Amino acid sequence: MQTQSPRSRKRLLKLKLNGRWREDAVAENQLLVDYLRDVAGLTGVKTGCDGGECGACTVLVDGEAVPSCITLAARCHEQSVETIEGLIQQGRPNRLQRSFHEKLGAQCGFCTPGMIMAAEALLRRNPHPNDGEIRLALSGNLCRCTGYIKIIESVRTAAETPA
């Protein structure tokens, strides 16, 4: 949640956000997380730390799960950015969102958007991960509620569900 000074230079950022192209003038020092939350209104993207330590802010940039709190927005020019909001298709949560709900992969839910995005990147790359691969893929996403047990179960269940 940072405000930009009128002094800092802006540039035009054109990106495909959750499937739709859009353009915004963004300050060159603006972080992707602040652009997504404050400019695009996508508050599903969370912030849990002071930079790069928790994974709560994870989004997909060109399909790769990255921490948006240590990514400059301007860097995403002409790239595709996806957030938790973008996984909903025609009002229907996707398979990971459904399995996290049904299997209690989300308790307080604060790590959940980042966790699901990291899992989404995994399943696109590796549709049938084993538990070890799931654990490694999510290892930058801290959760304080679940002990990860039901998160891993949720990802496993989603992988068994046709996309």
Added chain:
Amino acid sequence: MSADPTAGAKRPGVPLIDGIEKVTGRARYTADLMHADALVGRIFRSPFSHGEIVRLDVSKARAVEGVAGIVTGTDCPHGYGVLPVAMNEYPLARGRVRYRGEPVAAVAAIDAKTAEQALELIEFEVRELPAYYTSEEARAPGAIPLHDDKPGNLEREVHHHFGDVSRGFAEADLVREERISCAEINHAQIEPHACLADYDPMSGRLTMQSVSQVGYYLHLMLARCLEMDTSRIRVVKPFIGGGFGARVEVLNFEIVTALLARAASGKVMMQLTREENFLTHRARPQTDIRLKLGMRRDGRITACDCEVVQRGGAYAGYGIVTILYAGALLQGLYDIPSIKYDGYRVYANLPPCGAMRGHGSVNTRHAFECLLDRMARDLGLDPFAVRRANLLRAPTRTLNDLMVNSYGLEECLERVESASKWRARIGKLPRGKGLGMACSHYVSGAAKPIHWTGEPHAAVNVRLDFDGGITALTGAADIGQGSSTMVAIAVAETLGVSIERVRVVAADSMVTPKDNGAYSSRITFMVGNAAIDAARKLKAILIEAAARKLEARPEDIECGEAFRVGHGAQSSLPFAEIVKEALVDRGPITVSGAFTCPPEAQGGKHRGGAVGSTMGFSYAAQVVEVDVDEATGVVRVDKVWAALDCGHAINPLAVEGQIEGSVWMGMGQALSEETRYVEGLPLHASLLEYRVPTSAESPAIEVQIVESHDPYGPFGAKEASEGALAGFPPALVNAVANAIGIDMDELPVTPDRIVEALVERRRRARLATAQRAAS
């Protein structure tokens, strides 16, 4: 409800009623609330550990364009705190600062940048005083007191003696004494603290949306500190990203933000950094324990003598309760004929400690279970046998007058013993691998609330209107533990209707009844009972209406989605029809349910006797399997088997989730989490240095739910969220001892501590050989 102990595992669970919002990103946590029109709040924190404030000049900061309000200690002359007897803290320091990071002033400005510029211009000087960072320094003769009314820097001493300890030790075949210490740890909930305060100068009303676990305390403290009438304050809880005790006490930043909102006549958003979360702290204190136990050859405990010193930080907070819990909860798990407890809560120039999951019980339980294992080893007994030799028989009352009405520990022991194949494997694992076990327990809510008002311990309202929707209104804060879902289930099950018919509105002081809050695992037991009570009242009204409609006797009516006479399907009416009938003449229905703990549950008559008192204890046993790398000191947890007696699992899915989460949190404390300071500055104030375990090294946890059916619990239920935590650290330390033959006396068991212990063992072995050679 069925008394089949395995039923809990078989019943399907219910996903959280607010789960879809969470997984779709629609859930709005405090930082997500619309605040484009709000000012940005920032706090100026003391860079000094201890000093008298000589000068605080905010005039330059005030002059910055875009600054809308500045507050300092002069804006709030009222102390606050969670315990009415120990309110020795101000939201912004007055006269003296006592730890690095203590709030001194705060700014509200049009944007973050302006607010931070203003902070830079605040001039602050103190006359420095000696600072103490350990209990020992703070208690040393000649140390100046942090608080003038607390000589020796002792916030509270507790001396309890039950039974005859000296006789107990005399009767023992083995007496062993150990010193064990546990590092300070933090809740590290993933959502950083935040709040949004909106003050309307025209109406004089304040609306506060915050991460609080107990909106009621916040409400009271806001009224006190801002000298406002409680009726002009509204406290609302948005979605909350975890609590674990961090947000039970009212936190300084919440009051500060309200002060700012009033000073600026507007809306102020305050979001703390992760570092500030660690400075706000309020978590489990660094603890030194000296424990002496007496045991007979058959494993029976004869006496317990325990001294606990907690380094509590600079202010009282929950300290008195924590130090009382540490002693009181030596009881309630085993049958111990004599107990002596001496507790010391010490002030130090560090961020104040507070309540954290397993409040007060965890570190003493850790020491106790470690010592039990060591004594079992000395006597050649199996760790399970030692626990079995000391079981309670419910119903009973402990020496300190706590009631135990249901007791599933024996079954927990059986479950984890067989699931882990303990008997076949213990002692037969290869070098470096080990098994350890431990037991633990926790209260299902304090039977005596801190703020004694004479009101019921919990109240729930249930509404029914023309639409047939049932709305439960509860002040209980769902912080991710699923309490709103529990209320929905309690109401739906009592009425026999589908859960989709029930909505829950939680924690908005304008509409929901007051609740004592989400702490000490009270919600399921107390709020659950109140919800059932309310639902029963509604049920009576509906049955009466159905009886009229169906022309039958009320006692023959079955309530549910359809109302029937007896078991016959011939005369049945849909729910909507009955609602219509029930609303005739009386209009929309609101019923109130309540729950009160009876006096006999409220603890002993001795001083501090109310702490530890509860309607029922949860019980847990666990087995931990480890792999210790002796070269690098890295301890890997291969597997955990945990069983917990929660009386009855109202929502087995949520109970499993709570057990997994608490066992795992115990693992963090056991292996990697630790808050360290240099000269009062935190060395751990990030999620990189404060090492919350990642998914990579977290083990599989096999959970078993045991249902002992508590006579007073809602459907027989007790707590499930905290009881299993305290068993993990000792089970791990016992497993490490089993793996490499070293008893670790310090938590967390980090790689460096293991390696240092191995080095020390080799040094001693060399010394012994040298001595033998010499003699």
Added chain:
Amino acid sequence: MTLMPEFELARPRDVGEAIAARHEHAGSRFIAGGTDLLVQLRHGIDRPDVLIDLSAIEELGKITSGPGGARIGAGVSIAALARDATMAANYRAVKEAAEMIAAPGHRAMGTVGGNLCLDTRCIFYNQSEWWRRANGYCLKHRGDVCHVAPQGQRCHAAFAGDLAPALLALGAEVEIAGTKGRRRMPLGDLYVEDGRAHLTLSEHELVVAAHLPPDPPPSAYSKVCVRGAIDYPLAGVAVALGMNEGVVKSLQIALTGTNSRPFVLSGTDAMVGRPIDEAALQAIERLVQKQVQPMRTTNASAHYRRLAAAALARRLTAALGIGSRPDAAVSAVR
């Protein structure tokens, strides 16, 4: 507190433009993945007025290999390096090191160049502005004492990048571009033992690529840290061991996390011609213990980091020596 400082962002298309931009703006900095630099900026360490973003430079983004060895562009992501088939087949230590860096998100963004040019770390330095100010700053940044060794006049902050030791053990060179053109030198020459200024790069130079020689011996990397992911190495060790008929043909051991620079252990030449037996392993442990200089720059004790480094060196050498891949226990170290 975590407010981003203001800066302009330049996005050069090629190396020449990048160097020119750096030359033009005295207060500029290169940014690659940004996974370390942006954290530092948020902590108020360093306030560059221009960031020169290297991510659009195509030349930096490739891995090529051939008879002359492998060339890894400085802009190659850590994730791409970890997935690369050549690394997996010939340069195991590099692959293993890449896999152990931070967490998947950092690996997707972070680059080889950024990892090699990583700033040194210290618990008195990697803190917020408020923290460092309250502590009176330190030698490395704005202050005049070192809190780790107050008597001394140098900074002991530790280099903790994981890739450097793996590349060092395999005899890598770095290719550097600057206003005066390009040069190549042994990777070891990129570093000096000074926590305040551990890189020998001059003002306008940037790392373009790392070159690995062909026909490498078998190699492995391992590190100790408290958690299974995210954590920087408390000590990290790479070993490249060539054996011939049961005796050592070549042995290179390199370390990270213990000193202000990653370095190649000296004295391993003496092992050539000897079998990897208990005596050799003990000698290696002694060499490591003697040459590492861990200081109190991490929350774990310096003594521990010394012992752990030695233990890792021993273990990796032993595992490579018996010709098998490091066993399960070794990967558990991570």
